[in-house]
Amino acid sequence: MKKVMMGNHAISHGATLARVQVIAAYPITPQTQVVELLSEIVADGKLKAEFIKVESEHSAMAACIGASSAGARAFTATSAQGLALMHELLHWAAGARLPIVMADINRAMAPPWTIWTDQNDSLSQRDTGWMQFYCQSNQEVLDSVIMAYKVAEKVLMPVMIVLDAFSLSHTYEIVDLPDQALVDKYLPPFDYKYKLNVSDPHTYGGLTTPDWYMEFRVKMQEAMEQALGVIKKEAVEFEKAFGRRYDPVEPYMVEDADIVLVTSGTAASTARFAVDQMRQKGKKVGNLRMRLLRPFPFADVREHLKNAKKVIVVDRNISYGYHGIWAQEVKSALYGHSKVPVFNFIAGLGGRDIFPETFVNIVNQVKKMKRPDQELYWVEVKR
Amino acid sequence: MKPTLPLEELMSPGHLACQGCGAGIAMRTTLKALGHDTIFTFPACCWTVIDGPFPYSCLEVPLLHMAFEATAATASGIKAAMNALGKDKTTICGWAGDGGTFDIGLQALSGAAERNDDIFYFCYDNEAYMNTGIQRSGATPYGAWTTTTPVKHFKKELKKSIDDIVAAHKVPYQATASVAYPEDLYKKLLKAKDIRGFKFIHIIAPCPPGWKARPEDTVKLARLAVQTGIFPVFEVDGGKYVQTMKTPNRKPVLDYLKLQGRFKHLQESDVADIQKMVDTRYAELEKRFQGC
Numbered sequence: 001m002k003k004v005m006m007g008n009h010a011i012s013h014g015a016t017l018a019r020v021q022v023i024a025a026y027p028i029t030p031q032t033q034v035v036e037l038l039s040e041i042v043a044d045g046k047l048k049a050e051f052i053k054v055e056s057e058h059s060a061m062a063a064c065i066g067a068s069s070a071g072a073r074a075f076t077a078t079s080a081q082g083l084a085l086m087h088e089l090l091h092w093a094a095g096a097r098l099p100i101v102m103a104d105i106n107r108a109m110a111p112p113w114t115i116w117t118d119q120n121d122s123l124s125q126r127d128t129g130w131m132q133f134y135c136q137s138n139q140e141v142l143d144s145v146i147m148a149y150k151v152a153e154k155v156l157m158p159v160m161i162v163l164d165a166f167s168l169s170h171t172y173e174i175v176d177l178p179d180q181a182l183v184d185k186y187l188p189p190f191d192y193k194y195k196l197n198v199s200d201p202h203t204y205g206g207l208t209t210p211d212w213y214m215e216f217r218v219k220m221q222e223a224m225e226q227a228l229g230v231i232k233k234e235a236v237e238f239e240k241a242f243g244r245r246y247d248p249v250e251p252y253m254v255e256d257a258d259i260v261l262v263t264s265g266t267a268a269s270t271a272r273f274a275v276d277q278m279r280q281k282g283k284k285v286g287n288l289r290m291r292l293l294r295p296f297p298f299a300d301v302r303e304h305l306k307n308a309k310k311v312i313v314v315d316r317n318i319s320y321g322y323h324g325i326w327a328q329e330v331k332s333a334l335y336g337h338s339k340v341p342v343f344n345f346i347a348g349l350g351g352r353d354i355f356p357e358t359f360v361n362i363v364n365q366v367k368k369m370k371r372p373d374q375e376l377y378w379v380e381v382k383r
Numbered sequence: 384m385k386p387t388l389p390l391e392e393l394m395s396p397g398h399l400a401c402q403g404c405g406a407g408i409a410m411r412t413t414l415k416a417l418g419h420d421t422i423f424t425f426p427a428c429c430w431t432v433i434d435g436p437f438p439y440s441c442l443e444v445p446l447l448h449m450a451f452e453a454t455a456a457t458a459s460g461i462k463a464a465m466n467a468l469g470k471d472k473t474t475i476c477g478w479a480g481d482g483g484t485f486d487i488g489l490q491a492l493s494g495a496a497e498r499n500d501d502i503f504y505f506c507y508d509n510e511a512y513m514n515t516g517i518q519r520s521g522a523t524p525y526g527a528w529t530t531t532t533p534v535k536h537f538k539k540e541l542k543k544s545i546d547d548i549v550a551a552h553k554v555p556y557q558a559t560a561s562v563a564y565p566e567d568l569y570k571k572l573l574k575a576k577d578i579r580g581f582k583f584i585h586i587i588a589p590c591p592p593g594w595k596a597r598p599e600d601t602v603k604l605a606r607l608a609v610q611t612g613i614f615p616v617f618e619v620d621g622g623k624y625v626q627t628m629k630t631p632n633r634k635p636v637l638d639y640l641k642l643q644g645r646f647k648h649l650q651e652s653d654v655a656d657i658q659k660m661v662d663t664r665y666a667e668l669e670k671r672f673q674g675c
Contacts, residue, residue: 049467052498066458070465071464074460198421202440203440204448208437
């Protein structure tokens with residue numbers, strides 16, 4: 001059934017279709033509609049779930065950890081400061097190997113106070129052990145919630161669904177709501193092997209000496225490596241079930257492109273529009289959209305950038321004193337495999353719009369250069 | 384002689400508690416009352432260590448270790464999951480020390496109490512951050528030495544009244560208890576187990592290394608804490624205050640203080656001050672006992 005809905009409601013419908021059993025959430029702009037709609041769905045009895053209206057995001061994640069440890073499918077959603085407040089427990093959820101799914105609506109970090117989008121909130125959580133799926137449409141958001149549980153429950157690692165504030169969260173698009181029966185077939189109920197069980201009592205997360213701690217970490221890395229394969233397989237399975245496909249990266253006209261723009265989130269669809277415009281003028285430009293941050297799709301990135309003469313990573317984020325975070329990732333994937341120069345542009349922080357012309361200007365600027373003469377280039381900033 | 388508590392032990396020997404640990408006695412008694420159909424979550428606290436290092440555990444019930452400030456919210460999450468999975472009979476308990484309750488975990492505790500989540504929240508109170516090496520907490524009493532309130536600058540602030548804070552949430556049941564009176568704790572837990580909603584149990588649990596007391600004095604100190612009126616033992620059942628361990632002839636606080644090295648530096652005038660503080664607090668509580 002097709003419906004017009006905002007990105008936030010696509011999350012709520014995705015969680016409902018995934019039959020989540022425990023939701024714990026705290027309100028933060030621009031996430032609020034996610035939990036408002038879910039609380040209504042639960043109160044109406046349309047989803048058999050417990051909704052804990054916690055007093056902070058830290059407690060939201062704590063409750064999800066408790067619920068998931070007891071064997072329930074747990075869900076939450078947050079943004080920016082809320083995600084940062086959860087930080088300690090993001091490590092905990094991953095370290096405890098819990099298949100929790102959370103939506104993060106990318107909002108820039110304060111100060112100064114802001115509610116608009118950029119990716120520094122989620123990218124700051126890069127090393128917590130969460131998989132991160134960056135979405136560019138409301139359909140992808142809904143589908144990703146369902147797919148995320150499938151992947152998370154297979155490898156026992158949590159997943160963060162990431163979408164831009166306002167340009168996705170509050171933007172209305174046509175979304176195909178899959179049939180519940182189809183979703184149930186794709187995503188059966190989950191029986192957590194290691195759940196808290198009074199008939200078979202175990203202790204989880206207890207004090208671990210240097211004799212054993214490292215072995216837990218090896219297993220997490222192995223799970224993440226396995227996850228990449230699972231995500232690729234699930235892209236195929238999901239397409240079989242629902243007719244839509246989501247790969248770790250999404251190439252657009254990269255095969256013959258001299259210049260490839262690497263982007264993520266909604267900026268990717270803007271970049272594609274710009275690519276179309278530039279192609280009409282005979283410029284050989286392509287776009288590579290990054291969907292996965294973790295596990296990082298090294299091989300896909302290398303494969304799709306192998307023909308490029310120049311790579312431009314446009315980051316809606318920054319690691320102060322270094323450069324854009326996606327640029328770091330892409331450079332690291334290419335190191336030793338390619339000599340292609342990588343240009344890094346920082347654009348759209350704090351929700352500043354990124355227009356098609358933004359990408360056209362970036363490409364024109366890069367065309368004049370053989371290789372980068374700066375670590376990063378700011379886009380459209382007042383000086 | 385007829386035993387006053389069940390003989391079955393759900394806490395095995397081989398745990399890592401210090402000699403004379405009050406927190407160990409608190410858990411042992413609690414498990415006798417709550418039984419096998421119980422799940423615990425612990426934050427960082429002495430019990431993180433007492434339970435035993437991976438892969439060992441001294442408890443015969445499931446246990447989820449959790450972050451310091453997260454006890455109540457974690458218990459709420461476990462409870463919600465058990466409800467969703469149709470196992471709503473299982474008793475869910477958060478079990479935290481005083482630091483995890485009075486200080487860093489207070490927000491989550493308040494949240495769960497306000498929501499009236501159907502969980503037990505236990506605070507075993509040894510009156511300082513003992514697991515990290517005796518630093519002062521909001522539960523450390525006036526006059527006490529700790530490593531962050533050294534003798535020259537002993538603690539000048541009153542112990543935070545956590546029971547009043549919880550009572551302000553109007554929870555269905557709350558109680559204080561002392562490890563010197565296991566039957567009292569046992570009885571309270573049997574009663575509270577059948578009450579739906581938030582239950583708060585605050586247990587005074589002497590810590591010989593932290594209190595600079597003799598391990599063999601733990602029970603004596605836990606008894607004196609009650610008998611001097613320093614730690615009144617009562618319950619608030621549906622808003623009704625009942626003093627469950629009566630203390631008609633309260634002993635002087637000095638009897639309690641003098642057994643502990645953490646109070647060794649106090650002058651007579653300090654002890655008199657403490658006596659006054661305890662008298663004031665006790666009188667305040669007595670009004671509530673009589674009012675009901």
